Amino acid sequence: MNQEWSLDVLYHGYEDPKFDEDMKKFESEVAGMKEKIEAAKKLDPVKGLETCLMVKEEMAALGSRLGEFISLKASVNTSDSKTNDMGARYDRIAANQTAANVAFCKYVASIENLDQVIAQSSLLTEYNYYLTEIKKDAAHMLSDDMEDLIAHMDITGGGAWGKLFDYLTSTLKVDYEGEVITLPAVRNLATSEDKEVRKKAYEAELASYDKIADSIAFALNNIKGQVSMLSEKKGYESPLAMTLEQCRMKKETLDAMFTAMREYLPKFWEYLKAKAKYLGYEGGLPWYEMFAPVGKMDSNYTAETARDTLVENFSHFSKELSDMMARAFAESWIDFYPHEGKVGGAFCANVTTEKQSRILTNFNGSFDSVVTLAHELGHAFHNKQIFENRILNQDYSMPVAETASTFNETHFMLSAYKKSNDPQEKLAILENLLSGTTQIICDIYSRFLFEDAVFHKCEAQFLMTNDLKEIMLDAQKQAYGDGLDQTKLHPYMWTCKGHYYSSGLSYYNFPYAFGGLFAMGLYTQFLNEGDSFVPKYNALLKATATCSVEDTAKMAGIDLTKPDFWRSSLQTFANLIDEYVALIG
Missing domain, CATH: 1.20.140.70 (Oligopeptidase f, N-terminal domain)
Known part of the structure; x- marks a missing residue:
C-alpha cells in the first residue's frame, strides 16, 4: 500500500x-x-x-x-x-x-x-x-x-499573504533537544507518553514562533484589513455577517449554538480539571498536557492496520462508506506521513472530475491518528454524495462541511468505547473523544473570540505580535476558564492555524462546533433508528449543497435556530464527562 x-x-x-x-x-x-x-x-x-x-x-x-x-x-x-x-x-x-x-x-x-x-x-x-x-x-x-x-x-494581496503563512509554517525549523525538526513533528509530540517530552516540545514550539511571528502578524493584519474593507464596500454589516451569508446560515442559529455552548463550558472545565488531577496537577491543566495520554491502549497503528480497523468498524454503519474507505487506501488517495515542506494538520480535498478525494494527514501511528483518518474519510464520503449533483451544485457551506467528518469520529470512538471491556482502554477512548470535543467547544470558541476581536481591533490599529498574543490569551481564558492553568496557555495559537489566513473565508472556527454538535444529534438518531437512518443521512449530505443550513437540518426534523437542539447534543457530551470522571475515580 x-x-x-x-x-x-x-x-x-x-x-x-x-x-x-x-x-x-x-x-x-x-x-x-x-x-x-x-x-x-x-x-x-x-x-x-x-x-x-x-x-x-x-x-x-x-x-x-x-x-x-x-x-x-x-x-x-x-x-x-x-x-x-x-x-x-x-x-x-x-x-x-x-x-x-x-x-x-x-x-x-x-x-x-x-x-x-x-x-x-x-x-x-x-x-x-x-x-x-x-x-x-x-x-x-x-x-x-x-x-x-x-x-x-x-x-x-490577501491571497499572497495566505501563501506566505503556508510557506513560513511549513518550512519553520524547530530546535528540539539538539535536533532540528518540523513544526508538525514537534506538535505531534504533544501526545507523547513522556511528560517531559510533552513539556519540552511545547516550550520548543513556542520558542520557534519567534522566528516567524512578526511576519505572520503582518499577514494576519493585511488579510483581515482587506476582508473588512471589502465587506463594508459590498454592503455587509460586518465580516461576520458576510461569512454567515456565505454559510447560508442565520445569525439566530449561531446565537442559539453559542448560547448553549456558553452554558456548558463549565462542564468541559470539569473534564479538564479531572484530567489535571489524574496527571498530578493542582487546579487547571497546563496547555502542554491537553493531549497527554490518559488510560492505556495497547495499539500502535501502521497505515495497514489503520485501514483494517476503519473498514471493519464502518462496515457496521454503511457498506457504501466502508467500501469507499477500502478504495481510498487501495487507490492511493492518502498521503500519510510528515516531512519537511509538507503542510501541517490534515485535510480532505475534492478531485472533482474523477469523483474522488485526496486526504493529507501527518500520521504518527496513534489512536488519534486513526481518528483523524476517520474524520477526513468522512469528508470524502460527504464528497461522494455531492458528486451525484451537477458540478455547480457541489459546493456546501462551512458549517455543514464538518458534519460527515465529525459523525465519523463520533461513530468510530463510541463504537470502540462500547466494544471494549478493559477499563484503561475505555478511559483512553473516552479521553480521546472528550479531548477532541473540548477542542471543538472550548478551543473553537476561543478562536472565534480571537478572530472577532482581531477584526474589530485592526480597524483602528496595526496589531503587532504582542498585541495578538494578548488577544489570544484573553480569548483562551474566557473559553477555558479554570479548566486550564492560566499561567501556561498558548499565546501563539494564531501562528499555527491556517484558518485565519484566507481572504475569501473568514471565521472558519464556529463550523467545527456546529459540525460536532450537529453530528452528535444525527448520531443519536442513528442509534434510535438503526439501518433506516442511513439513506436519510446520505440524502441529507447530498442536500447540503442545495439547501440552507437550516433547511438541511429540517430533513432530520431539527430546528437549529433554538438552543434546545444544541443543549441536547451538549448534554450527551456532559453525560460522557460524568462517565470519564467516574472512570478516573
Missing part, C-alpha cells in the same frame, strides 16, 4: 502533455468566457440561462482539474518552485473569470420572473437553489470593473 497519494488520475506531473494542453485551453476558454455569456444574454431567458450554465460547467470542470492538481502538489512541497510558478500562472488565469462571472450573476439578477423561467427547464430546475442564491447575493456585488480589479488585486 502506498504511503503517498497518487495524482495520476489528474496528470502525470507538469511534464504531462495533457497538463500543458489543459492549461492553454483554460487560458483560451477564460479569455472567451465573457463573450459567450454576453451572447447568451441576447437569447430568451430559458435558453440564455441554459447556455450560460453549460459554459460555467465546462469551466468548472477544467478549472477544478488544474487547480486541484496544483494545490495538492503544493501541500506536500510548499517550496517547490515549479509548483509555485504554476500556481501563480493558474491564479492569474482564474482571476480573469471574474468579469464573466459578475456578468452572469447580474444577468440572473436582472430576470424578474426567475422562478417562472426556472420552471420551464429541467436543467434550470436542477440549479434552482444555485440561481436563486445568485440573485439574492447580487445585491452585494460591485461594478464589473471593480469586481474584476478585486480578484486580480487579491493575487498579490
Whole structure:
C-alpha cells in the first residue's frame, strides 16, 4: 500500500502533455468566457440561462482539474518552485473569470420572473437553489470593473499573504533537544507518553514562533484589513455577517449554538480539571498536557492496520462508506506521513472530475491518528454524495462541511468505547473523544473570540505580535476558564492555524462546533433508528449543497435556530464527562 497519494488520475506531473494542453485551453476558454455569456444574454431567458450554465460547467470542470492538481502538489512541497510558478500562472488565469462571472450573476439578477423561467427547464430546475442564491447575493456585488480589479488585486494581496503563512509554517525549523525538526513533528509530540517530552516540545514550539511571528502578524493584519474593507464596500454589516451569508446560515442559529455552548463550558472545565488531577496537577491543566495520554491502549497503528480497523468498524454503519474507505487506501488517495515542506494538520480535498478525494494527514501511528483518518474519510464520503449533483451544485457551506467528518469520529470512538471491556482502554477512548470535543467547544470558541476581536481591533490599529498574543490569551481564558492553568496557555495559537489566513473565508472556527454538535444529534438518531437512518443521512449530505443550513437540518426534523437542539447534543457530551470522571475515580 502506498504511503503517498497518487495524482495520476489528474496528470502525470507538469511534464504531462495533457497538463500543458489543459492549461492553454483554460487560458483560451477564460479569455472567451465573457463573450459567450454576453451572447447568451441576447437569447430568451430559458435558453440564455441554459447556455450560460453549460459554459460555467465546462469551466468548472477544467478549472477544478488544474487547480486541484496544483494545490495538492503544493501541500506536500510548499517550496517547490515549479509548483509555485504554476500556481501563480493558474491564479492569474482564474482571476480573469471574474468579469464573466459578475456578468452572469447580474444577468440572473436582472430576470424578474426567475422562478417562472426556472420552471420551464429541467436543467434550470436542477440549479434552482444555485440561481436563486445568485440573485439574492447580487445585491452585494460591485461594478464589473471593480469586481474584476478585486480578484486580480487579491493575487498579490490577501491571497499572497495566505501563501506566505503556508510557506513560513511549513518550512519553520524547530530546535528540539539538539535536533532540528518540523513544526508538525514537534506538535505531534504533544501526545507523547513522556511528560517531559510533552513539556519540552511545547516550550520548543513556542520558542520557534519567534522566528516567524512578526511576519505572520503582518499577514494576519493585511488579510483581515482587506476582508473588512471589502465587506463594508459590498454592503455587509460586518465580516461576520458576510461569512454567515456565505454559510447560508442565520445569525439566530449561531446565537442559539453559542448560547448553549456558553452554558456548558463549565462542564468541559470539569473534564479538564479531572484530567489535571489524574496527571498530578493542582487546579487547571497546563496547555502542554491537553493531549497527554490518559488510560492505556495497547495499539500502535501502521497505515495497514489503520485501514483494517476503519473498514471493519464502518462496515457496521454503511457498506457504501466502508467500501469507499477500502478504495481510498487501495487507490492511493492518502498521503500519510510528515516531512519537511509538507503542510501541517490534515485535510480532505475534492478531485472533482474523477469523483474522488485526496486526504493529507501527518500520521504518527496513534489512536488519534486513526481518528483523524476517520474524520477526513468522512469528508470524502460527504464528497461522494455531492458528486451525484451537477458540478455547480457541489459546493456546501462551512458549517455543514464538518458534519460527515465529525459523525465519523463520533461513530468510530463510541463504537470502540462500547466494544471494549478493559477499563484503561475505555478511559483512553473516552479521553480521546472528550479531548477532541473540548477542542471543538472550548478551543473553537476561543478562536472565534480571537478572530472577532482581531477584526474589530485592526480597524483602528496595526496589531503587532504582542498585541495578538494578548488577544489570544484573553480569548483562551474566557473559553477555558479554570479548566486550564492560566499561567501556561498558548499565546501563539494564531501562528499555527491556517484558518485565519484566507481572504475569501473568514471565521472558519464556529463550523467545527456546529459540525460536532450537529453530528452528535444525527448520531443519536442513528442509534434510535438503526439501518433506516442511513439513506436519510446520505440524502441529507447530498442536500447540503442545495439547501440552507437550516433547511438541511429540517430533513432530520431539527430546528437549529433554538438552543434546545444544541443543549441536547451538549448534554450527551456532559453525560460522557460524568462517565470519564467516574472512570478516573
